[in-house]
Amino acid sequence: MKSLLTGLWVALATSSAAFADDMKLAVTTSFQNSGLADVLLPAIKEDTGIDVQLLVVGTGQALRLSEAGDVDAILVHSRTAEEAFVAAGYGTHRREIMYNDFVFIGPDTDPADIKAADTASVALAKIADAKSPFVSRGDDSGTHKAELKLWAAADLTPAGNWYRKVGAGMGATLNIASGMPAYVISDRASWLNFGNKDGLALLFAGDPVLFNQYAFLPVNPAKHPHVKADLAQTLEDWLTSGTAKALIDGYEINGETLFTFNAE
Amino acid sequence: MRSLFPLTLTGATIRRKGKRLVGPIDLTLQDQGITIVIGPNGAGKTSLLRMMHGIARLSDGAINWGCDLDTAHAAQSFVFQQPILLRRSVRDNIAYPLRLRGIAKAMARAQADTAGTRVGLGPMLDRPATFLSGGERQKLAIARALITKPALLFLDEPCASLDGRATREIEEILRQAATSGTRLIMSTHDMGQARRLADDVLFLLKGHIHEHAPTPLFFDQPQTAEAAAFLNGDIVE
Amino acid sequence: MSDLWEGIGQALWLLVTLDADLVEITLRSLRVTLTALVIACAIALPIGAFLAVRRFRARRFTIALLNALMGLPPVVVGLIVYVLLSRSGPFGVMGLIFTPTAMIIAQVVIIVPLISSIAHQALRELWSDYHDLLISLNTTQRQRMAALLWDGRRALLTAALAGFGRAIGEVGAIMIVGGNIDHHTRVLTTAIALETGKGDFAMALGLGFVLILLAIAVNLAIHIIGRTEQEGRW
Numbered sequence: 080m081k082s083l084l085t086g087l088w089v090a091l092a093t094s095s096a097a098f099a100d101d102m103k104l105a106v107t108t109s110f111q112n113s114g115l116a117d118v119l120l121p122a123i124k125e126d127t128g129i130d131v132q133l134l135v136v137g138t139g140q141a142l143r144l145s146e147a148g149d150v151d152a153i154l155v156h157s158r159t160a161e162e163a164f165v166a167a168g169y170g171t172h173r174r175e176i177m178y179n180d181f182v183f184i185g186p187d188t189d190p191a192d193i194k195a196a197d198t199a200s201v202a203l204a205k206i207a208d209a210k211s212p213f214v215s216r217g218d219d220s221g222t223h224k225a226e227l228k229l230w231a232a233a234d235l236t237p238a239g240n241w242y243r244k245v246g247a248g249m250g251a252t253l254n255i256a257s258g259m260p261a262y263v264i265s266d267r268a269s270w271l272n273f274g275n276k277d278g279l280a281l282l283f284a285g286d287p288v289l290f291n292q293y294a295f296l297p298v299n300p301a302k303h304p305h306v307k308a309d310l311a312q313t314l315e316d317w318l319t320s321g322t323a324k325a326l327i328d329g330y331e332i333n334g335e336t337l338f339t340f341n342a343e
Numbered sequence: 344m345r346s347l348f349p350l351t352l353t354g355a356t357i358r359r360k361g362k363r364l365v366g367p368i369d370l371t372l373q374d375q376g377i378t379i380v381i382g383p384n385g386a387g388k389t390s391l392l393r394m395m396h397g398i399a400r401l402s403d404g405a406i407n408w409g410c411d412l413d414t415a416h417a418a419q420s421f422v423f424q425q426p427i428l429l430r431r432s433v434r435d436n437i438a439y440p441l442r443l444r445g446i447a448k449a450m451a452r453a454q455a456d457t458a459g460t461r462v463g464l465g466p467m468l469d470r471p472a473t474f475l476s477g478g479e480r481q482k483l484a485i486a487r488a489l490i491t492k493p494a495l496l497f498l499d500e501p502c503a504s505l506d507g508r509a510t511r512e513i514e515e516i517l518r519q520a521a522t523s524g525t526r527l528i529m530s531t532h533d534m535g536q537a538r539r540l541a542d543d544v545l546f547l548l549k550g551h552i553h554e555h556a557p558t559p560l561f562f563d564q565p566q567t568a569e570a571a572a573f574l575n576g577d578i579v580e
Numbered sequence: 581m582s583d584l585w586e587g588i589g590q591a592l593w594l595l596v597t598l599d600a601d602l603v604e605i606t607l608r609s610l611r612v613t614l615t616a617l618v619i620a621c622a623i624a625l626p627i628g629a630f631l632a633v634r635r636f637r638a639r640r641f642t643i644a645l646l647n648a649l650m651g652l653p654p655v656v657v658g659l660i661v662y663v664l665l666s667r668s669g670p671f672g673v674m675g676l677i678f679t680p681t682a683m684i685i686a687q688v689v690i691i692v693p694l695i696s697s698i699a700h701q702a703l704r705e706l707w708s709d710y711h712d713l714l715i716s717l718n719t720t721q722r723q724r725m726a727a728l729l730w731d732g733r734r735a736l737l738t739a740a741l742a743g744f745g746r747a748i749g750e751v752g753a754i755m756i757v758g759g760n761i762d763h764h765t766r767v768l769t770t771a772i773a774l775e776t777g778k779g780d781f782a783m784a785l786g787l788g789f790v791l792i793l794l795a796i797a798v799n800l801a802i803h804i805i806g807r808t809e810q811e812g813r814w
Binding site (some may be wrong): 421431 | 709
């Protein structure tokens with residue numbers, strides 16, 4: 080029995096390869112669920128030799144992880160929080176990489192008739208008036224913050240039985256919206272890549288306020304000397320290079336472009 | 344090594360939950376022969392043996408050996424009325440006390456084989472101990488108790504639920520052990536067995552030693568009415 | 581229903597083609613959980629034996645505490661282990677957060693109370709059988725514990741299996757301390773959570789079936805090992 084266990088042990092132990100150059104990057108669920116990571120990571124490995132280990136979390140948790148020094152850099156989408164993060168000295172700087180946009184998803188019957196809305200504020204007002212079920216991420220993520228900002232811009236305070244905060248990632252929130260069914264705000268990439276669209280449809284998009292900017296922020300080595308600042312710099316250089324531009328702009332699902340590269 | 348004996352009990356008593364199980368006992372035993380403890384059920388035979396062996400805590404009084412306590416404990420064994428079997432093979436059961444004393448496995452097993460064969464368990468050494476019949480279990484327990492060559496062996500009604508043949512075989516083993524110098528202190532409710540084995544008899548009644556006499560004398564001329572009645576087969580209270 | 585059938589189909593497909601990702605994730609699950617199990621057993625079994633043979637003042641309290649800890653929500657364990665191992669936590673300098681080691685630590689914390697509690701219950705009965713004999717043989721505490729652990733090994737296997745089942749199926753704690761990093765800390769349960777998040781129920785179910793099969797296979801393997809090892813029926 081002992082020898083059998085030992086054998087199994089060796090087999091298991093050797094199955095884990097050693098990583099030469101690895102760094103930890105916290106990214107938002109929307110970035111991961113879009114599928115873009117699966118395209119970028121192998122190319123990064125190929126060009127720079129860096130093994131990027133993704134921690135897929137909400138923007139709020141991503142900021143917390145980097146404040147604690149548990150990751151080397153973050154790729155998130157919540158400008159106000161990012162600027163506060165840099166101002167507090169946790170990050171060295173903020174580098175814009177690309178953007179996509181937020182879209183309104185809802186029951187394909189569209190009970191609140193938001194298809195007819197011409198701005199995001201009007202769409203939200205219609206949902207609030209109709210008291211149609213609306214699912215909010217409620218997890219302090221970039222998408223959640225963007226949603227709250229939209230409500231504020233529309234001069235509305237969502238409350239009541241129809242407004243459900245689920246405290247979950249983008250995919251899980253879409254699953255819940257599909258089950259109820261309810262309205263939900265999602266980033267376009269997550270929506271296009273979502274596998275369980277039954278009963279849901281994209282109902283409203285295109286308002287400039289729905290613009291969703293992703294930025295790369297390296298953790299400040301002055302705060303956390305152990306972070307791999309050089310690798311983070313290499314990664315930043317790659318993410319803002321022509322190679323990244325081609326890959327990001329060229330990434331499509333069902334013929335639709337998901338992200339637009341806009342690094343300077 | 345200094346001898347275990349004399350074993351001296353002075354006012355030795357065991358009480359549990361306010362009830363006196365045995366004692367106070369005043370008794371001195373020397374290092375020869377087979378002592379048989381008899382008495383009606385509930386007289387305290389088991390408690391007396393456990394008290395002398397040191398596995399039941401004294402409530403009162405003292406027990407003194409001819410040597411220090413650790414040496415005394417190491418030189419005695421106990422065979423329980425219900426044999427306690429380890430969940431191991433017969434061989435490993437018998438070898439266990441040797442293993443506890445740090446004897447190497449191979450050597451302990453070899454000695455266990457010899458001891459097991461001597462009590463007639465030779466064909467069953469590899470079997471799990473729980474496969475054994477009642478008589479075989481008790482033989483195992485005795486072989487295990489004797490393997491450390493104890494100077495003193497306690498047995499608590501070892502043949503209580505055995506048939507005649509098993510009883511005869513066990514008595515033969517015990518007689519051999521006594522011949523080779525092991526002191527036996529054994530309780531029984533079988534008067535025939537007492538007559539066959541005893542060098543002296545302790546008659547226990549209500550937790551007290553009612554009578555203590557060498558064998559032919561005790562059976563032929565009991566000194567107390569209760570002992571006579573007990574030998575007669577009457578119910579003694 | 582269609583999800584279920586698709587999931588079964590997907591699971592079969594992943595299995596027969598020995599999908600590279602699946603094999604990698606499965607091996608990692610096994611490595612993390614079996615390591616945690618070995619460490620947890622080394623801690624928990626002696627605790628169980630000790631509680632069985634030794635009467636001490638805080639014994640009842642310890643047993644009650646173990647039973648209470650058995651119901652400890654894994655996600656709380658995950659949070660505590662995270663706070664301890666985080667770079668800004670007391671053990672941060674060791675750099676263990678978001679590594680398989682952190683996941684092993686969390687799983688050990690989760691299953692030690694479970695294994696020691698089950699072990700204690702099993703060994704308590706054995707001890708009441710053995711008590712008089714082992715006292716009579718002048719055994720030391722260590723010898724008593726050794727006898728119980730060795731002779732009770734079949735019952736202890738059950739305790740270990742219970743620990744394995746709880747550890748391999750756990751998601752909340754290892755998600756927090758491991759981070760579900762692809763090719764690094766992703767295991768079956770966190771992969772299932774991820775696929776569910778993507779709305780890919782078929783894949784999630786497929787992974788789920790693999791997890792169930794794995795649990796059954798390990799249980800059977802341990803059962804068979806226990807049987808060949810056993811010298812008879814107890």
